[in-house]
Each structure stands twice: as structure tokens, then as C-alpha cells.
Amino acid sequence: MPAKYETSVERPDTLTINMGPSHPATHGVLRVILELDGETVVKCDPVCGYLHRGMEKIAENRTYLQFIPYTDRMDYLSPLSANVGFALAVEELLGITVPPRCQAIRVMCCELARIGSHLVWLGTSALDLGAGTMFFHTFKDREWHYDLVEDLTGARLTTSFTRVGGILHDAAPDWLKRLREFVDAMPRRIDEYESLLTRNPIWLKRTQGVGRLTAQEALSYGVTGPVLRASGIAYDVRKASPYSGYENYAFEIPTGTEGDVYDRYLVRIEEMRQSVRILDQALKTIPGGPVDVDDPKIFLPPKKKVLTSMEELIHQFMIVTEGFECPPGEIYVATEVPKGELGFYIVSEGGKAPYRCRIRSSAFNNLASLATQVQGELVADVVACIGSIDPVMGEVDR
Amino acid sequence: MADGALAVDLLSRQFSDAVVETGSFREQHWAVVDPQRWLELAGFLRNDPRTAYDVLVDVTAVHWPHRTPPMEVVAHLYSHGRNDRIRLKARIPDRGPIASLTPLWDSANWNERETFDMFGIEFSGHPDLRRILMADDYTDFPLRKELPLYRG
Numbered sequence: 001m002p003a004k005y006e007t008s009v010e011r012p013d014t015l016t017i018n019m020g021p022s023h024p025a026t027h028g029v030l031r032v033i034l035e036l037d038g039e040t041v042v043k044c045d046p047v048c049g050y051l052h053r054g055m056e057k058i059a060e061n062r063t064y065l066q067f068i069p070y071t072d073r074m075d076y077l078s079p080l081s082a083n084v085g086f087a088l089a090v091e092e093l094l095g096i097t098v099p100p101r102c103q104a105i106r107v108m109c110c111e112l113a114r115i116g117s118h119l120v121w122l123g124t125s126a127l128d129l130g131a132g133t134m135f136f137h138t139f140k141d142r143e144w145h146y147d148l149v150e151d152l153t154g155a156r157l158t159t160s161f162t163r164v165g166g167i168l169h170d171a172a173p174d175w176l177k178r179l180r181e182f183v184d185a186m187p188r189r190i191d192e193y194e195s196l197l198t199r200n201p202i203w204l205k206r207t208q209g210v211g212r213l214t215a216q217e218a219l220s221y222g223v224t225g226p227v228l229r230a231s232g233i234a235y236d237v238r239k240a241s242p243y244s245g246y247e248n249y250a251f252e253i254p255t256g257t258e259g260d261v262y263d264r265y266l267v268r269i270e271e272m273r274q275s276v277r278i279l280d281q282a283l284k285t286i287p288g289g290p291v292d293v294d295d296p297k298i299f300l301p302p303k304k305k306v307l308t309s310m311e312e313l314i315h316q317f318m319i320v321t322e323g324f325e326c327p328p329g330e331i332y333v334a335t336e337v338p339k340g341e342l343g344f345y346i347v348s349e350g351g352k353a354p355y356r357c358r359i360r361s362s363a364f365n366n367l368a369s370l371a372t373q374v375q376g377e378l379v380a381d382v383v384a385c386i387g388s389i390d391p392v393m394g395e396v397d398r
Numbered sequence: 399m400a401d402g403a404l405a406v407d408l409l410s411r412q413f414s415d416a417v418v419e420t421g422s423f424r425e426q427h428w429a430v431v432d433p434q435r436w437l438e439l440a441g442f443l444r445n446d447p448r449t450a451y452d453v454l455v456d457v458t459a460v461h462w463p464h465r466t467p468p469m470e471v472v473a474h475l476y477s478h479g480r481n482d483r484i485r486l487k488a489r490i491p492d493r494g495p496i497a498s499l500t501p502l503w504d505s506a507n508w509n510e511r512e513t514f515d516m517f518g519i520e521f522s523g524h525p526d527l528r529r530i531l532m533a534d535d536y537t538d539f540p541l542r543k544e545l546p547l548y549r550g
Contacts, residue, residue, distance in 0.1 A: 049529075052532065054540055056541060057540055057541055058547070092424060217504070219478070221504045222453055222456075241481070330426075332426060334455075343455065343456060355460070356461075358456070360455060360474070364508065364512075365505055368508040369504075
């Protein structure tokens with residue numbers, strides 16, 4: 001991308017500087033072009049696309065099942081939530097619902113992913129502002145979360161755990177026991193993080209009143225997730241249009257009042273507590289029964305039957321080599337991922353691959369509000385703002 | 399959940415000359431509108447208290463090379479007050495132009511830039527219509543159907 005360092009005609013006294021795309025404080029490959037008057041930001045132009053892999057084009061050329069591994073690589077800090085989002089979208093297109101046990105395990109996946117993602121955000125955004133200790137605490141617990149993810153799915157990042165109509169496999173009783181240990185330990189850990197930052201005068205000075213976004217601005221920018229809630233709007237897809245059985249769990253939507261970096265911090269901290277609360281309920285109420293839909297045209301039959309019965313063998317062969325058929329139609333399905341609303345708009349003409357698969361990225365829309373947030377702020381605050389938006393470039397660029 | 403049913407009904411009664419087609423699938427309703435009145439109808443849906451769609455969730459397009467007109471611009475709107483969604487579409491000649499929704503929502507800015515980047519659609523009135531994901535010197539529009547996934 002050619003650099004643009006033109007001096008503006010109206011403001012010949014300003015200085016244009018470049019930040020990123022490879023900069024520790026831009027959380028990935030985000031480039032920001034800043035026009036400065038001294039230390040004050042006059043204009044900010046975020047440049048994205050460095051991680052663009054053409055996922056929407058790829059989706060048109062893959063079967064529905066083949067696209068699931070790509071969803072891992074969107075928000076690579078919480079691949080499980082994108083796995084669930086995509087599976088739900090295709091299930092909506094097919095008009096099927098997964099069994100209650102599968103829904104409960106998916107909720108666990110989503111909330112575990114939310115905690116993991118917020119831990120990275122907390123560690124790195126505090127590190128950006130000089131609070132280096134935080135990073136070591138949160139990354140220790142994030143490893144714990146990764147151990148759980150790995151034990152469940154077989155991978156830390158490339159989880160690909162969901163299937164259309166189910167999940168890869170049931171959660172083992174032993175895994176649920178270990179998740180219980182994590183759930184029981186987390187509230188105290190979160191208290192510990194808070195004791196480092198919430199009333200820390202340096203942290204308050206760096207975050208309060210910085211990067212303010214009014215509710216009106218946030219709505220206009222289509223901002224979702226913690227950034228929107230920090231501006232005072234209690235919108236959460238899990239409450240607004242519950243999916244995967246979220247209506248069965250009691251939890252609150254934390255909101256802020258100022259819409260600044262500090263409120264986003266408070267909202268995310270509280271969200272981790274609420275996620276722990278949901279996990280706790282899910283562990284207590286997880287129903288028994290199958291985890292996959294009983295539809296051999298969509299979901300792979302059990303291996304034991306494949307080896308003994310002709311019909312199941314044929315189904316297995318068809319699904320693996322050709323994929324399943326979706327009816328013609330179009331749906332938009334939104335889920336609440338750690339960064340906000342992730343939507344899949346799938347247009348099907350029938351057949352085994354989507355005709356068009358639009359990914360409505362939460363981070364992309366949130367990042368668009370950066371220019372407004374940093375207007376008139378200091379250069380150092382740009383770093384605080386980027387951290388508080390918590391953009392993941394894999395999802396911004398897709 | 400019948401998303402958008404009320405608003406689609408209201409639109410087709412109040413703007414019968416501008417609504418080309420309506421439809422629904424799995425309780426999600428959409429309206430195809432006259433592209434000349436794209437901005438006007440989106441503005442109505444945003445400002446009328448009966449619809450009150452205060453958020454532009456997404457703007458994108460779908461390319462149908464064998465249809466005339468071949469391009470379909472798709473906008474998803476959401477109303478916080480009513481917890482309701484609607485899909486608004488307009489069918490336009492290949493590259494447009496179609497009015498930009500930036501006067502109504504800031505989120506139109508980046509989403510229309512991406513739609514331009516991927517399909518080459520001109521959004522008239524957009525303040526800053528340049529590529530956003532692809533490189534500035536890239537010449538194709540990747541999500542158009544005539545462009546293959548691999549160019550060997």
C-alpha cells in the first residue's frame with residue numbers, strides 16, 4: 001500500500017506520522033496514519049487489510065463443513081465463538097436445532113472463549129499503557145483456559161470444534177470436572193486483576209475520559225460488544241435474540257456511563273464475571289442425551305455403524321466427499337462474540353456451498369470508530385484507544 | 399421472532415411505488431426497493447418512530463451475473479428500541495451508482511468502502527470511497543463472480 005504523507009493545505013503546520021502496521025501496540029497488523037498538531041491528533045486514518053485472506057470468496061468455493069476451519073482464523077483469540085456462530089447460521093438455513101446437551105457445550109465453548117479473549121485484551125492493553133505485571137497474571141490464566149480448550153478440541157487455536165448439526169464429540173466427564181476447577185478459581189483471579197488496576201491512580205489517569213464515544217456516536221458507527229455497552233447501551237445478542245439456549249441462564253449485561261477507555265475496562269472485567277456465572281450454571285444444568293442431530297444426510301453417522309452397516313457407510317462417504325445440500329434461501333444470523341456482534345449472511349441457491357457468505361465483523365465496525373475516539377486526544381492516548389477497542393485483525397480483515 | 403414483518407408491511411403500503419418486491423425466509427423479512435429511492439427509504443426506516451431502525455448493521459452486495467440488473471446491494475438494519483431487524487435490498491446495474499447511506503449512519507462509511515472494494519459499486523455521495531481491504535493498486539473486484547478463486 002503506497003504511503004500517503006501529504007501535508008494538508010488548510011493545516012500546513014501539522015505533521016503526519018505513521019504507526020504500524022507492525023507495531024506492538026496495534027495488536028496485529030493495523031496501520032494508523034496520524035496527522036498531529038504537536039502531540040494532539042488532528043486526523044486519524046486507520047488502514048486495514050494487511051491480513052485479508054478473502055474468506056468470503058473462499059466460502060463460495062467450499063462446502064459448508066469445509067468452511068468451519070476458516071472460522072477459526074477470523075478471531076484467532078476466540079476461535080470457538082466463531083465456530084459456533086457459523087454452525088448456527090447454517091443450521092438456521094437448514095431449519096434444524098441441535099440437542100440440548102450440544103447447546104450447553106456450545107455455550108461453555110463461547111463463554112470460555114470470551115474469558116480467554118478478555119484475558120488477552122486485559123494483559124496486552126495494560127501492557128501498552130505500561131502496566132506490565134498484568135500481562136503475566138492474565139497470560140498464566142489464559143494458558144489454563146488454553147489447556148481446557150486443547151483438552152476439549154485437540155487444538156489451542158485451530159479448534160474447528162463445531163459441526164453443522166452438532167459438535168466434534170461430547171465433552172468428557174473429566175473435562176467438565178477440570179472446567180469446574182477453572183470456574184471456581186476464576187472469581188478470585190478476577191478480583192486480583194482488579195486490585196492491580198481498578199483504583200490504580202496511573203491507570204485511572206491514562207484511561208478515564210480518554211477515547212470517549214457517546215451512545216449516539218456508537219450507534220451511528222454500528223459499534224457492538226463491550227465498546228457499545230461502555231457507552232451506556234445494554235445491547236447483547238445473547239439477550240436480544242438468544243441462541244443456543246442462552247435464555248436459560250441468568251446473567252447481566254454490564255454497561256458503562258462515560259463511554260471512555262476506563263468504562264470499557266470495567267465492562268469487560270464484569271463480563272468475565274458474568275461468563276464465569278454462565279459457565280457455573282451450564283455445568284450445574286448440563287443435560288444428558290446425544291450431542292448431534294440424528295440426520296444422516298447432514299451429520300456424520302457414528303463410526304461404529306459406518307463399519308457395520310452399508311447405509312451409514314454411504315452417508316459417511318457422501319458427506320465427506322460431497323457435503324450436504326442446503327435449501328435455497330438467505331439468512332442473517334448474529335451471535336455475541338467477545339468483540340461484539342458477529343453476523344453471517346448466507347445466500348444459498350441450494351447446493352453444497354453458499355452462493356454468497358457475508359461475514360459481518362464486529363471488530364471491523366468497532367475499529368471504524370477509532371478516528372472519532374482519538375480526535376483531539378494525545379498520541380499516547382491512541383494506544384489506549386486501540387487497546388480498548390480490542391480489535392483482532394484476523395476478524396477485521398477476514 | 400418475525401424479523402422485519404411489520405416494517406416490510408408498512409413500507410409496501412406507504413411506498414407502494416418504490417417497493418419492487420418483498421419476501422421472507424425463516425421468519426426474516428426483506429424488501430427490494432427502487433435504487434433511486436434507496437436513501438429516502440432508508441431514512442424513513444431510520445426516522446419513523448414506527449420502524450426506528452437506528453443502527454445500520456451491515457452493507458454488502460451479491461453479484462448475480464445472469465440476472466438483469468446483475469447487482470444487489472443489501473443493507474441490514476437493526477432497531478434497539480424494537481429489537482427488530484430488516485433486510486433492505488436494491489437491484490442496480492453493474493457498478494451502480496447508488497446513493498451512499500453515509501448521511502444517515504457513520505457505519506455506512508467503511509462498509510460501503512468494502513462493498514466498493516469487493517464489487518466495484520459506486521456509492522454516490524460517499525465522502526471517501528477508496529479501497530479498504532485490498533491494496534490501493536489492485537485492479538480487480540474480488541467478490542464478483544467472473545473472478546475465479548485461482549488464476550493459474
